[in-house]
Amino acid sequence: MMEWSSGDEDRTTSGASNALNPALAAAQALLLALQSSLYDTQRALLTGDVKNLEQWTEKQNSLMHSYLALPDGERAPSAVLAALAARVRELGRIQIVLLSRAQNRHRMLSNLRAGTTTDYARVAESRAAACDLTSATKERCR
Amino acid sequence: MSSLNTSLDIALSGLMAEQGALETTTNNVANINTLGYSRQVPDLVTRDPIVEDQLTFGSGVDLQKIESIRDPILESQIQQETQTQGQWSALVSALSQTQSNFGTTASDIGTAISNFFDSLNQLSTSPADLSLRQNVLTAAANMANAFNMASHRLTSQRTNLDDSVQQTVGQINQITTQIARLNRQISSLENVGESAGTFVDQRTQLIDQLSSLIDVSVIPTDNTLTIATANGTALVAGQQSFALSTQLDASGVQHIFSQARDITSTIVSGQLGGLLEARDGQIPAIQSQLDTLASGLANAVNGVQTAGFDLNGNAGPDLFNPPAATGAASSLSVALTDPSGIAASSDGSVGSNGNVEALYALRNQAIVNGQTPTDYYSSIVFNVGNAAANANAQQSASSLVLQQLNDQRSSVSGVSLDQEAANMMRYQQAYAASAQVISTINSMMQTVINMKAS
Numbered sequence: 001m002m003e004w005s006s007g008d009e010d011r012t013t014s015g016a017s018n019a020l021n022p023a024l025a026a027a028q029a030l031l032l033a034l035q036s037s038l039y040d041t042q043r044a045l046l047t048g049d050v051k052n053l054e055q056w057t058e059k060q061n062s063l064m065h066s067y068l069a070l071p072d073g074e075r076a077p078s079a080v081l082a083a084l085a086a087r088v089r090e091l092g093r094i095q096i097v098l099l100s101r102a103q104n105r106h107r108m109l110s111n112l113r114a115g116t117t118t119d120y121a122r123v124a125e126s127r128a129a130a131c132d133l134t135s136a137t138k139e140r141c142r
Numbered sequence: 143m144s145s146l147n148t149s150l151d152i153a154l155s156g157l158m159a160e161q162g163a164l165e166t167t168t169n170n171v172a173n174i175n176t177l178g179y180s181r182q183v184p185d186l187v188t189r190d191p192i193v194e195d196q197l198t199f200g201s202g203v204d205l206q207k208i209e210s211i212r213d214p215i216l217e218s219q220i221q222q223e224t225q226t227q228g229q230w231s232a233l234v235s236a237l238s239q240t241q242s243n244f245g246t247t248a249s250d251i252g253t254a255i256s257n258f259f260d261s262l263n264q265l266s267t268s269p270a271d272l273s274l275r276q277n278v279l280t281a282a283a284n285m286a287n288a289f290n291m292a293s294h295r296l297t298s299q300r301t302n303l304d305d306s307v308q309q310t311v312g313q314i315n316q317i318t319t320q321i322a323r324l325n326r327q328i329s330s331l332e333n334v335g336e337s338a339g340t341f342v343d344q345r346t347q348l349i350d351q352l353s354s355l356i357d358v359s360v361i362p363t364d365n366t367l368t369i370a371t372a373n374g375t376a377l378v379a380g381q382q383s384f385a386l387s388t389q390l391d392a393s394g395v396q397h398i399f400s401q402a403r404d405i406t407s408t409i410v411s412g413q414l415g416g417l418l419e420a421r422d423g424q425i426p427a428i429q430s431q432l433d434t435l436a437s438g439l440a441n442a443v444n445g446v447q448t449a450g451f452d453l454n455g456n457a458g459p460d461l462f463n464p465p466a467a468t469g470a471a472s473s474l475s476v477a478l479t480d481p482s483g484i485a486a487s488s489d490g491s492v493g494s495n496g497n498v499e500a501l502y503a504l505r506n507q508a509i510v511n512g513q514t515p516t517d518y519y520s521s522i523v524f525n526v527g528n529a530a531a532n533a534n535a536q537q538s539a540s541s542l543v544l545q546q547l548n549d550q551r552s553s554v555s556g557v558s559l560d561q562e563a564a565n566m567m568r569y570q571q572a573y574a575a576s577a578q579v580i581s582t583i584n585s586m587m588q589t590v591i592n593m594k595a596s
């Protein structure tokens with residue numbers, strides 16, 4: 001069973017044990033920060049802590065931009081970076097699952113709140129219409 | 143007016159009640175590490191008062207019942223999450239195994255396809271060279287073998303999953319029988335007003351176990367409960383359990399029956415749901431994609447091969463035996479045994495390499511469902527990897543949620559040593575006070591007896 005402590009161990013061991021080429025150190029630091037932030041988001045998602053969820057998601061965005069802005073040479077494949085990137089990808093997938101679960105839960109609650117008199121067909125139609133606006137929204141609405 | 147005896151009785155009731163409460167605390171402390179144990183609390187109630195003329199006298203205290211602390215909504219959430227967890231665990235296990243079939247090895251399908259086209263490329267440099275022709279036949283046989291092996295491994299995996307389905311059904315039957323027995327014990331105890339907390343804890347644990355195996359919904363009824371699958375097939379109704387059975391269908395896989403009704407397609411969650419999804423959904427889909435690739439490739443190669451001429455100037459025979467409509471990957475085989483039969487020539491002359499170049503050109507042509515063979519194979523590998531990674535993420539997310547729910551359950555139902563220590567002191571002091579009252583009444587009685595004697 002996954003526990004918080006395992007995440008905390010990851011945060012320390014990944015950073016401490018791997019001496020890296022200084023050129024790649026920036027990429028490693030960013031990936032470690034991203035990993036740490038993803039663990040924090042998991043915690044926020046599970047406890048329904050919306051404020052921190054926003055905060056960590058913004059941080060992840062900025063970390064991702066910083067990472068992608070690094071020169072290619074500083075993101076060159078190395079065993080350490082590849083392992084870190086794989087872990088970040090895995091945490092990202094878990095976050096997607098948790099987010100979609102949270103979304104379902106909120107949809108269910110909003111339906112409950114709407115009560116029995118709501119015209120669900122109309123709600124579905126308006127939602128579909130909103131989702132048809134742009135391809136980007138469509139992707140999000142799926 | 144009440145007598146000293148009444149006071150004694152009241153003090154005694156306090157003594158008994160505090161003793162019972164202390165026993166509850168002792169039991170809680172003893173079970174602090176017992177899995178699934180729910181904290182118990184004594185329910186102390188005031189005895190009915192005695193009314194004499196215009197005065198009302200209290201008559202003591204009763205330990206009415208010992209109650210286990212549970213949150214039914216939390217229990218239900220845990221059961222649901224356990225089902226999800228069971229489903230994804232089964233899928234992760236199955237897909238990890240499937241994924242290992244598609245790793246890059248010397249004998250994997252991707253490498254074999256690549257080697258086959260490389261051998262054709264080499265032959266085009268010297269189309270009459272018998273050793274290069276033999277290399278093409280060997281590479282074709284290796285490719286067919288790679289398809290056969292991959293398909294065979296998927297079939298074996300399906301067979302193993304089928305065995306697991308049978309075993310899981312057996313486990314489900316065992317658990318439902320135990321739950322029905324516990325229902326009987328709980329019912330008989332609660333009907334006479336006794337506490338059945340320990341049995342309820344055992345039943346809760348069994349329901350958790352059952353939830354990890356199959357999708358269940360629990361419907362509480364008077365002093366008992368009914369357990370059904372998500373689509374309403376009864377597994378336990380009060381004191382009776384309904385066993386599931388398995389039966390082979392025409393295609394050779396086990397179907398699940400409840401009272402002669404096939405419920406296989408209705409099981410979507412729990413370990414059984416995951417096993418069925420892998421056995422009947424994921425693996426057959428991969429097998430079908432491999433069949434499409436094998437038949438697309440073999441038909442395209444045969445088409446070009448029969449349009450050219452062999453080393454003797456005759457029309458080229460099929461290189462592969464025409465693939466079957468279903469199971470092309472498992473039955474793919476090379477028809478040609480004579481290397482001179484490879485139709486390298488496009489005009490019948492010995493030195494022509496026009497047709498072998500056409501054969502090689504298939505490598506980059508969309509001959510399998512609108513994709514090149516390599517791209518199609520890559521998409522299969524990608525899909526398998528993606529499904530495995532997705533299942534892993536789902537399982538991890540489910541573990542996190544389950545962990546959190548279990549922590550919540552512990553905070554509601556778990557034993558806190560600090561709390562129990564405080565309770566123990568409280569009950570001990572109350573017991574001592576009741577004992578002191580008895581002692582005082584005793585001395586009052588002694589005074590009365592001495593008054594009469596004097």
